[in-house]
Amino acid sequence: MQPLKYLGQLAVLWGIYLLSDALVTLTALPVPANVLGIFILFGLLCLGVLRVEQVEGMADFLLKHLVFFFIPIVTGLMEWGGVFLEHGPALACAIVVSSLAALFASAWLALAPTRKE
Numbered sequence: 001m002q003p004l005k006y007l008g009q010l011a012v013l014w015g016i017y018l019l020s021d022a023l024v025t026l027t028a029l030p031v032p033a034n035v036l037g038i039f040i041l042f043g044l045l046c047l048g049v050l051r052v053e054q055v056e057g058m059a060d061f062l063l064k065h066l067v068f069f070f071i072p073i074v075t076g077l078m079e080w081g082g083v084f085l086e087h088g089p090a091l092a093c094a095i096v097v098s099s100l101a102a103l104f105a106s107a108w109l110a111l112a113p114t115r116k117e
Helices: 002-027 033-047 056-064 066-114
Strands: none
Touching: 002 033, 002 056, 056 066
16 A cells, blocks of 8 residues: 555655646746746645645655766766866856855844844
8 A cells, every 4th residue: 555655645746846847838937847846845735735744755755765866967977077177166166155155045044033133
């Protein structure tokens, strides 16, 4: 019975992705469909339309195996050696700056409720 439960959860997550993909295609939103799908999933969870238990098992499975989804990307980067040699310092700087910006923005937002007016 467990595999059927996970297939149902996968169907729910996949349906949310297909909905977000259709919305992006129809409205020409400048947002990737998977990002919009995350917001839709969050909204459905906040509104109580979906309960965490309805997607938790498959979400945990996908997160546990997330590294496997990056293998094609990493192998494709092997062909870009010249680009990295030519633009390496600029790319490294962009990665460091954007990572620090995300880190500080997350910390600022996390501490926002505790700040006194």
